[in-house]
Amino acid sequence: MxxxxxxxxxxxxxxxxxxxxxxxxxxxxxxxxxxxxxxxxxxxxxxxxxxxxxxxxxxxxxxxxxxxxxxxxxxxxxxxxxxxxxxxxxxxxxxxxxxxxxxxxxxxxxxxxxxxxxxxxxxxxxxxxxxxxxxxxxxxxxxxxxxxxxxxxxxxxEERLMQAATVLGASGIAFFLRFLRAMIQGGIQMGFHPHEAQIIAVQTAIGAATLVAENGTHPEREIDKVTTPQGCTIEGLNEMEHQGLSSSVIKGVMASYEKINTIK
Known part of the structure; x- marks a missing residue:
């Protein structure tokens, strides 16, 4: 068996x-x-x-x-x-x-x-x-x-959702890693050595995901906990959104979804 x-x-x-x-x-x-x-x-x-x-x-x-x-x-x-x-x-x-x-x-x-x-x-x-x-x-x-x-x-x-699951769960590994790479590059630009930036970014990513997974909260609830009025976090978040972060991610996910429906 x-x-x-x-x-x-x-x-x-x-x-x-x-x-x-x-x-x-x-x-x-x-x-x-x-x-x-x-x-x-x-x-x-x-x-x-x-x-x-x-x-x-x-x-x-x-x-x-x-x-x-x-x-x-x-x-x-x-x-x-x-x-x-x-x-x-x-x-x-x-x-x-x-x-x-x-x-x-x-x-x-x-x-x-x-x-x-x-x-x-x-x-x-x-x-x-x-x-x-x-x-x-x-x-x-x-x-x-x-x-x-x-x-x-x-x-x-449901089987009808398997294509979407492939994009969100399997391709999603690559999507999150690409964001992680960008965080590491930002850390290097601020002055960290590459291995230091990677340690910080990776552990931060693990912590962020674990907060949502174990607390069962929406990501925005956890974001609110680290955004203070007129602070550096909200400044960075707003700039990312001005540059199309959420829109780009959604478009990327949907582009993968459209592509997967043509794969045979």
Whole structure:
């Protein structure tokens, strides 16, 4: 019941593997990783101790869970390869952007499919994973949620929101990191050495996110706590808004959302 085959050992696959291996739910011996890249396989085998293979069919035969962690353009070839091998009791978990459950079931109609969208925070057990499945997937959905709870937080959503979840949760990692980079650059310009600016900006970002997460407050409530009348914080915030900070972020998010709806 705990055997997993992960097809795809790229960046996201490695993050998921790392999180699962370091959890209490799975052992490294429960996990097999399939990838065409010998470099990727060598890395996950040496660092994480999982089994590896370049042969999909042999690797999925005894797996209860098959995680499809490939690029969208690779998915159809993978499904065509496994469609005559997978059995009805095997659960397919897809991390593939832009491919619906119905599209996967069009190739493998007898398998239950769960769509998940984790992010690379999985490597540190800090992933935000959104999960969607059809109504007939109940017991398996609970298990999948427990599986991805080991690498961070999970949220079950309607499948129609999976594209938006990908932008907000997965692409969102890059968006926040780009803002973090800008904060570090500002720190350097004020006089800090780069490593000092990074320490300060990173810890400040962790603190800001933790305040909202643990207090359950709206970000503006926490902003109010550090903005004094005629102070430097409100001066900086207003200048950022004059330069289009919020508008730019929203436009960037929506540009990604428009793009993801065209990816196949």
């Amino acid at each position: 705990n055997t997993i085959t992960i097809i795809g050992g790229g960046n996201l696959g490695k993050s998921i593997i790392s999180g699962l291996v370091n959890s209490d739910l799975f052992e490294a011996t429960d996990i097999t990783v399939v990838d065409k890249s010998k470099y990727n396989l060598k890395e996950v085998e040496e660092k994480l101790g999982v089994s590896t293979s370049q042969h999909i069919i042999a690797s999925i035969k005894n797996a209860k869970w098959v995680i499809l962690c490939v690029q969208p353009r690779q998915l159809d070839a993978v499904l065509q390869e496994i469609k005559d091998t997978v059995t009805a009791d095997q659960i397919l978990i897809s991390t593939v952007t832009g491919t619906s459950i119905a599209e996967i079931n069009a190739v493998v109609p007898n398998n239950k499919v769960v769509r998940v969208m984790p992010n690379t925070g999985a490597a540190k057990k800090l992933s935000m994973t959104c999960i969607a499945a059809n109504e007939d997937v109940k017991e398996e959905l609970t298990t999948v949620q427990k599986m991805f709870d080991t690498i961070g937080k999970t949220l079950i959503i």
